[in-house]
Amino acid sequence: MSSVEITQTMAIVRAIFPLLVALASLGILPLMRHRAFGAEKDAGDRAARAAISLLVLSALGTLLAGASYASTAQIGQTLIDPSEPGRLMAVLGGLVFALIVAIGEGRRAGVMGQLALFGIAGIDSALALPIGLAPIAILLFTGLAIGGVAAGGKDDPARARAVFRDLRTITLLLPAVVIAEILRSTISLSTTDAAYATPTSLGAGAVLALSLAALGASGAFPFHNRLVRIFESLPIVGSLMVGVWIPTAISLIVIGEIATIANGITEPIGGAVVPALVLAGVVTILFGAISALLHDDIGEIIGFLAVGNAGWIALAAAAAVNTPADPSSRLLAVPGALTMSLFGLWLIALRRRYGTTSLLALSGWARKTGAIMVVMIGALIALVALPPGVIIGARLTVLANAGGPLAGLLSVIGQLALIAAALRLFVTGFTEQSSTVKRTQPLRANNPLTVALLVGALAIGAGAAGWFSVEIGGSTPLTPPASSSPLPPDVSPSPDATVAP
Amino acid sequence: MNITGFELPLMLLVTVNAMLAVTTARRTAWVGLGLMIIFAALLEFHPTGSISYGLIARLAALGLALLIAMPDGIFTTAGFRSDLAPRQIVAALVAHPVVAASAVAGLLLGSIPLALPIETSNAAVRAAGIALLMIGVPPLLTSRYVEATSRAAxxxxxxxxxxxxxxFGALEPIAALAFSAGLATVLIVxxxxxxxxxxxxxx
Structure with missing residues (x-):
């Protein structure tokens, strides 16, 4: 092999490292379940440990590979150019899901780890392909496949209905993505040909179609029921991947596209697009917060908190239309995903320990399990974004750029209600212990898993609150797509064409 | 309209088979879906000269997915003979006049050059595309039958x-591969x- 070939091979390995690890898991996990590696009854544990190791390997390898020129590969006609947001999500996702799978344990922990590996690979690959709007479709399909596999463990009609709802939504969103692609491609034509609609109206149409894809994927109003059902019925790894991480990647693409379109048009894209997005955002935050306060199942409550998070994505899309150059609209996506992952971690730790998701049956949980209480403290820090810094600044900028004072006020009220819903979960932990809690053995502090839970929760919480400035990587613009253009008209003469004299 | 030789029959075949996939049950629906997939892929990838890898990937992925997704006990000669009888098929289509009307409306809407770059696009492919959207989207929003809705998707x-x-023409190779896998996922899930x-x- 020549040095050039070695460099090219290394570039390909670096460019698709998360995908390679995910594909490797297809061979490694069945191998680890084989009786040659130990007793049959421990096969699930071995597979889970292998999946956790692969998730950590995927994260560390991706971190080392980075998003530089050396990780850019050309495979055939396709350029694979890993983006900084994609790499950031792959690194953080690998570590976060490794922790969640480790805490979740269980019979299907290995499968869940594998799902996380493929979800992360899908996110990294989609954000690395500058091929127009196809990455959105890739992410939608990846989400559907993960939902389908996550629901496949038992024949539960509720799970099946959640996946069916997802299938319906995705099928309806794909035409919106294609319509956006068609409208976007015509903007350049409309500047030279008066027969087309104006660039502003075409841009507004493209933005509206793209926003629909982001709202549908993230579970903002009117698609909020989809997200709630996902969190209600799917295992937590599937819920977080399908309901939070993949939508976050889609929203990064959509917000980037919206900013590019708005930047390219001299007149402001206004009309009904921005008010519609602001209305969707405000209603989503308020709905998520009020519902979270009214429910007693912690699975449902986490689902409603995710709905509230989706409201901020809608507001960020509106802000991107008004002020495309401002990076604040892209700054909120990754911290939001980390915050929801921390709530997911808390949920799975609590469910694993007490075997129930009813808040009434979990009164006094924090007094009994201090380590899980630390996870909730991390989640609260992430949700409140304390101490006030770049995340709160970005939220306020998004509110100022998105809509008027009323929308801003309602959004702040909604966010405070979301925090109140999370505080309710926390305070319940200090009330009188229920019989379920009393019966349960407390966690041992010297358990390696407990230590990992404590360190991981605090690190994720700090990252989501903006202490390490990891969110900056998520706000970097994606590689602009190669502009799709319509096929040239057929220039061959028609049979009835006449020759001019 | 730039309808060339094989596009017009393909356009009609795609539309009729899509109607069968949505309106009928059991064998007729699965056969209709399989034929719709083949004809739609031929229209999309236009294999006039060299072999398109996107077309091969699409047909291979969906062929495999169809075999996985089809219910057990469907492959019986007698069953196919009775379900695929022309009288049965016509009766199924007549029983769903709204779907037939949607298909016709879609073909007409797609055939007329509208605004935007659509005027430079391929009329037969566009007409088939809009007809399929008109056939597939309403059941997605309204149908209570899960299996039929999955086929409508x-x-x-x-x-x-x-x-x-x-x-825009056929998809780029990577996108074509991703969509093939995605369509197969939709079918199996x-x-x-x-x-x-x-x-x-x-x-």
Missing amino acids: LVAISGTLLLRASI GARVASTIAAGDES
């Missing part, structure tokens, strides 16, 4: 891809979900 996505192909929900309803 595939019809709608195929229509979307045809509409896109009529303007839809069938599995349908059987789980049906089993739950029965019990």
Whole structure:
């Protein structure tokens, strides 16, 4: 092999490292379940440990590979150019899901780890392909496949209905993505040909179609029921991947596209697009917060908190239309995903320990399990974004750029209600212990898993609150797509064409 | 209209088979879906000269997915003979006049050059795409039959891809591969979900 070939091979390995690890898991996990590696009854544990190791390997390898020129590969006609947001999500996702799978344990922990590996690979690959709007479709399909596999463990009609709802939504969103692609491609034509609609109206149409894809994927109003059902019925790894991480990647693409379109048009894209997005955002935050306060199942409550998070994505899309150059609209996506992952971690730790998701049956949980209480403290820090810094600044900028004072006020009220819903979960932990809690053995502090839970929760919480400035990587613009253009008209003469004299 | 030799019959065949996939049950629906997939892929990838890897990937992925997704006990000669009888097929189509009207409306809407770059696009592919969207989207929003809705999802996505192909041409190789895998996912997940929900309803 020549040095050039070695460099090219290394570039390909670096460019698709998360995908390679995910594909490797297809061979490694069945191998680890084989009786040659130990007793049959421990096969699930071995597979889970292998999946956790692969998730950590995927994260560390991706971190080392980075998003530089050396990780850019050309495979055939396709350029694979890993983006900084994609790499950031792959690194953080690998570590976060490794922790969640480790805490979740269980019979299907290995499968869940594998799902996380493929979800992360899908996110990294989609954000690395500058091929127009196809990455959105890739992410939608990846989400559907993960939902389908996550629901496949038992024949539960509720799970099946959640996946069916997802299938319906995705099928309806794909035409919106294609319509956006068609409208976007015509903007350049409309500047030279008066027969087309104006660039502003075409841009507004493209933005509206793209926003629909982001709202549908993230579970903002009117698609909020989809997200709630996902969190209600799917295992937590599937819920977080399908309901939070993949939508976050889609929203990064959509917000980037919206900013590019708005930047390219001299007149402001206004009309009904921005008010519609602001209305969707405000209603989503308020709905998520009020519902979270009214429910007693912690699975449902986490689902409603995710709905509230989706409201901020809608507001960020509106802000991107008004002020495309401002990076604040892209700054909120990754911290939001980390915050929801921390709530997911808390949920799975609590469910694993007490075997129930009813808040009434979990009164006094924090007094009994201090380590899980630390996870909730991390989640609260992430949700409140304390101490006030770049995340709160970005939220306020998004509110100022998105809509008027009323929308801003309602959004702040909604966010405070979301925090109140999370505080309710926390305070319940200090009330009188229920019989379920009393019966349960407390966690041992010297358990390696407990230590990992404590360190991981605090690190994720700090990252989501903006202490390490990891969110900056998520706000970097994606590689602009190669502009799709319509096929040239057929220039061959028609049979009835006449020759001019 | 730049309808060339094989595009007009393909356009009609795609539309009729999409109608069968949505309106009928059991063998007729699965046969209709399989034929719709083949004809839609031929229209989309236009294999006039060299072999298109996107077309091969699409047909291979969906062929395999169809075999996985189809219910057990479907391959019986007698069953095919009775289900695919022309009288049965015509009766099924006549029983769903709204779907037939949607298909015709879609073909007409797609054939007329509208605004935007659509005027430079391929009329037959565009007409088939819009017809498939008109056939596939309404059941997605309204149908209570999970299995039929899953097939309608595939019809709608195929229509979307045809509409896109009529303007931009066939997908790039990586995107074509991703869409092949995605369509196969829709088919398999839809069938599995349908059987789980049906089993739950029965019990």
